[in-house]
Structures are given as C-alpha cells and as structure tokens.
Amino acid sequence: MFESLSDKLQSVFDTLGRRGRLTEADVDKALREVRLALLEADVNFKVVKEFVARVRERAIGADVLRSLTPAQQVIKIVNEELIATLGESARLDLSGPPPNVIMLVGLQGSGKTTMAAKLANRLRSSGQRPLLVAADTYRPAAVTQLEVLGRQIDIPVHSEGVTPPPPEIVGRGLRRAREEARTIVILDTAGRLTIDPQMMAELVAIKALAKPREILLVADAMTGQEAVRVAQDFHQQVGLTGLVLTKIDGDARGGAAISMRAVTGVPIKFLGTSEKIDGIEVFHPDRLSSRILGMGDMLTMIEKAEAVMDQEETARMEKKLRAASFDLDDFLKQTRQIKKMGSISSLLEMIPGIGQAAKSLDPVAVDKQMRRLEAIISSMTMQERRSPNLLNGSRKRRVAAGSGTSVQEVNALLSQFRQMQRTMKQLQSGRRGGGGLGKLFGL
C-alpha cells in the first residue's frame, strides 16, 4: 500500500531539520512528494501541476506555526487547498415545480442504475414520492435490473422494454409521474462514451424533453487520468449540475474527484459507498481530502461512533485531544467503545495509519488483535498509560508478560499510538477554525 503522504513529508523534513520558516528549497522538496502522492491518487497531471503551483505560492515563506513541524505545516496547506478545490458539498436542487427530474449520466459500468435506486430510496425517506424511469435500452437486462431494484425497495419503475427510443420512454414516464402525482423522477440512462455522437445526441434530446433539475455525472472512484476529459465532455455536451463518485468503498484514493471538480466547477453531491441500497453518503470535502492524502477517513467513523457514544465522555475526550493530553488510557476506553459499535474492521479502515487496507483483513484476526491491544494496555499501570514514555525495557517486559504478548508487540502498539497522536495533531491543525475535528477521538 501507499505510504501516507504525512509519513513521506515527515521524512523529507527530518532530513532538513526544523526551521522557523519554510524556504524555497524545503518547499520544493516537499512538493515533489505532494506531486507524487497526487499522481498516485489519480489526480490528473495538469490539475496536479496547477494545484502544486498554488500550494507552492502559499507555502514559501509561510511561518511555521509554533505548534507544528514543517511537514505538518505543508500538510496543513495542502489539505486546505485540497478542501478548497473539492468545494463544499451541495444539496440536490429540487426547488422546481414537481415532478423534479434527476437525470443520471455517465460511462458504461460506472454505477448509474444502482445509484438511481439508492437516490430514489433516500429521497423517499425524506418525504418525496419518486418514480424511476428505465431509459437504458441498450445494455442487456438493464431494464430488468432497475425493475428488480424498484421491487426490492418498493418504488415504482416506469419501463417499456427495450424497443421504444429512450426519449419516448422518458416522455411517457414524465406523463405517468404527473398523473400519479410523483414529486421526483429519476432517469437511468445507458452508459455511453462521450465520443459517440449518436448516443450523446440522445442525451441532449432527453434533456430537452425532461428539463431535468439535476444532471448528475456518475463516475467511478477508480477512474484515472481520463476523468478530466470525461467530465469536461459530458459537461460541455449536456451541462452537468453535480458529480457522484461511486465505489468509494474500494481503496482507490479518488483523485479523479479533484480532476472532475477542477475542470467542471460542478459540485460533488454524493458518494456511493456499497452495493447495498443504503450505500449512499453526502459528500464531505474534508473527508475526501484526507483520503486522497492517505490520512484515513476519520470523520465518517466519528459520525458512526457518535450514534453510540456517551455525549459527556465525548466532550471530555475532545477537550483532552485539544490539550494534546490524549493518553493510552483514553485509547483503551475508546477501544472498548469501538467494540460496542460492532464491525470492527469497517471502523478500523477509517483510522489513519491503518487505512483502507483494514477492510481486506480477516475480521476474526482483527478481533484478536483488538483483544491483544486491550490486554497490553490493561497490563500497564495507570501512570504508564498516562505517560507511555515511562515504559522502559524492564517495564515493557513486565507488560508483555502480564498480557501474554511480547515486547515487540508492546513496542508496535506504542509506535502506532504515537503515529496516531501525530496524525491527530496534523489533522487538527489542518483545519480552519477547528470545526469538529477535535471530536476526532471522541468515540
């Protein structure tokens, strides 16, 4: 797996030593790593170039904040710029007279049909009355696929088989929506290449007829350098109002999101997070930024965690984190809290330093690992948990014996803990106004 950018930057600056101000040489060396990380994350080459130039301008001569190392300072700037590039999350515009039409477009296999059903389901739970329209008459069984999904979630699907031209199907679908007083119509269109003029003309025809409020480009999070061209072409030819990034539950960094956003200026609205019908999330720029930089997806975890968390405890932890006094005892408490939340591997994957790789771990093994971790910390005295630096060789041997583990395992835990502390600090300082990131460990 990729080494995280923060680790790489750390080692760049380790060789440079600590300084009060970022020099040009420092910055260029660091930006080389940033550039590599972004390219490895599939951000488009040209977009990377512009991005790095912006970061460079901001970074050179910037004062390194007292509390930060130079590496952290660079990360902070990169993270802020990334978040700015990714833009705010935007809601669907459903302000027209009903029915509001949402049209999904994209390349073959990007996940439009699944996303159509997810959106319908989600909108229904917010009080809407959606109708799905099966306008993909090309891919074998695409119509059946949407029908099956519609049945599963009990939302009506307007379909006419595969013979009528898609614009006609859409036209009749709209009429039906009005008759049935549907408030939303979601159009599932066939996947197509933007270099296929006939197929693109069909989209334009559907658009003219259905006057969609939203035209969402559904794109695969694994898309490479071509993302720029694809987004640009769809935007030019049909006019997009939003982007949807699917299959984000894989371990692709999702740099394509930056590329597409940068060239179209259109906001990212949703993420597809699993094959299940509820696998849809609102887009958060800060989370995607951390992911692209390889810093985990802490916030999603926090959100999940908050549902089962004791509010008071959360507030206490937040305070501790801010004061940078988060210790192993807190870590232990949180580990126990995590266990309350069920699927450990799905939570683990969001922790920086453990990363997406966690999902591919054997859940049984992960559980075992968690138990060891618990055993190790439990074998420490309260003092040791508060200041892990107390743990010298003989104390470590004692802890290892007491927990039925080895000194290596104790060491591994300690270094992992330190790395987490570092990441916490970076993330915390990488945000303006500290909005909510203090909660990072409030689980």
Added chain:
Amino acid sequence: MRTQGLGFARGRRYNSPRTPRGLAPGGHLLFSPCCLEDVLVLSRFRRATVATEDQEKLDQSLEKTRRGVLGRIGALFQGNEIEDDLWEGLEEALIMGDVGVETSLKLVEATRTRVRTQGVKRVSDAYQILKEEMVRILRGDAPPFDLDNRHRLLNIGLIVGVNGSGKTTSIGKLAHYYRRQGRRVTIAAGDTFRAAAIDQLKIWGQRAGVSVIAHAPGADPGAVVYDAIRASQESRDADILLIDTAGRLHTNFNLMKEMEKIRNVAQRQVHKAPHEVLLVLDATTGQNAITQAQKFGASVSVSGVILTKLDSTAKGGVVLAIADQLGVPVRFVGTGEKITDLAEFDPWVFVDALLDANA
C-alpha cells in the same frame, strides 16, 4: 498533422532483423524479447484467419486513441535532436496515459540508458527504443495462454473483476469468439447477487449461441459452478467453460473469500482448473488497477487481464504497470459493446496506438 516520416509507419517494423523464436502449441506466442516481428506477423495472420473484423475494429478504435494524449509522445519524437525536454515530455505523456509514475520513470530511464549506450542520435531511433521497451514489459515472460487446449476435455476460465468492469460482456464476446473457432462453449452464471445479472448473461448466451447454466438469484455461486462443470462433463457438450462472477471490490474480505470458494470448486472437480483466471479491467481505471491485480492475484492467482473499453478515449496504460510490477499479461481487449468487439491483445498494436503521432 500526421507525419509518417519517422520510419515507424505500420509495416516498417516487419523489416527489422530479429531472430525468430517459435510458437507454443495452439498457435500461442512464446513471449520472448527478440521475436517481435514474427509474433506480429503470426498473430496478425492468426487473427486474420479467425476474425478479420475484430482486427479492423481494434484498429479503428485504437485509431481513436491515437488522437489522444499519448499520441503526443509521437509528436515529441518528431524533432531531430534528442534534447532534455524530450524526456520530460515523455514522462508526462506516459503518466497522462495512466502508466503510473513508477513505470513511466522506469521506461524513460531504460530508453535514456539505451540511447546513451548505443550512441543513438536520431529522435526516431529513440522512439523505436521506447516502443521496444514498452513491448518488452508488456510481453513479460508469462506462460502461454491456456484456455483453449484441444487435448483437454474441459478448459475452465474464471472471469473476475470489480463492479462494472465488463466481465459479463467479455464472457459473451469470448463465447462468440471460441464458437467461431468451432469450440463448444458453456457459461456458468456465477453472479447470483446483482439484480438481473443472470438475465443479462442469458441474453449474451443467446447471442453467442451457447448454453448458460444458472440457478436462481441469490443461490450459492459455488453450487452453480459445481453443476455447470458436471453438466459440461456429462453432456460432453462443452470443451470450454466460462465462469461469470459477481463484481466485487478487493477490499471486501467476505466477497474475496467467496471468489476463492468458487475457484476451489473448479479446482476440486477438474485437474489444474481453472486453467485461466482472467481479471477484467476497465481501461478508464487509474492506478487502483495495480492494487486490483495484486489483490485478485493474491486471492485467486490471476493469470491474465482482459482490458475493456479501449474504444473510449482512455489509454489503459496501467496495464504496463501491471505487467511490469506483477508480471500479469494482457490477453484480450474489449473495443465496444457488440459481440464481435473483442481482439487478442497484441503488444505492438497497443504500443503503437499509445505512441503513434496523430495528435
């Protein structure tokens, strides 16, 4: 404007002196670095006898990719003198084609070194060297393709990949491809999960004129495969069995285990099966394809790649990184949504398409 003055126009390469090697049984090419021209002649010949229109289709679609970004590499080589920005531009163009930083740098380095040590002066010669380096990586040293052994009672191919990469479509095309070679093909509907996946596969089965063995949606894919193998063996109605599987992300532990189970079922029933495990990769995919190949490889020993959607503007350059870093070769390319839109992979044609100056 298209310049053909570089000496790399199609056909020229047939003339360069290279040592012939040979063909593996079944007409498959033994990949070795110095039989390029024979390989090319023979593979083209073979394709021509098998599916002329496939080749035409590939040429057509690759023609489109030639106009793309990587086409600029060719443009870079049109100058007369080798200068430093040539290398930089080359690196950039390779990265823009999804070849990835590591493999791009490696390619540029290898080309540079050869240019230096061989005292190459002309840009056009450097161009040829780059192509050779790319082809060398693409051919690797994988064993010959092994899905159509005529001496084997039943050849089994397991088709895997992430969601939406083109598995089911590729199976339809492959079934058609082998049928046209007079083979008897059966398909196993191993995707019992995705809505209407079985219906989709059955339509492809009809189009190709082959039978599809399926259970009900939600059934155990292992059981489907077991039945499909039994049915193929008993009826003697198939000598090639293609197994469709549900799309899955390699990050999902349980689904990867399920796929291993499917593989194990085949392994237990037929000696050395599956004979090919083909990872279906969308050419639009970026660097994550490397991780996909790694993880699917670790799970079910992927033996080759089917690169789909090459009719798009994407270059599929990441297969260079996969061949380079993992040694997994590309076997087929998908060039459209029709049943005939499949061609055997030819590294020269592929590289040509990436580099040809037509920007």
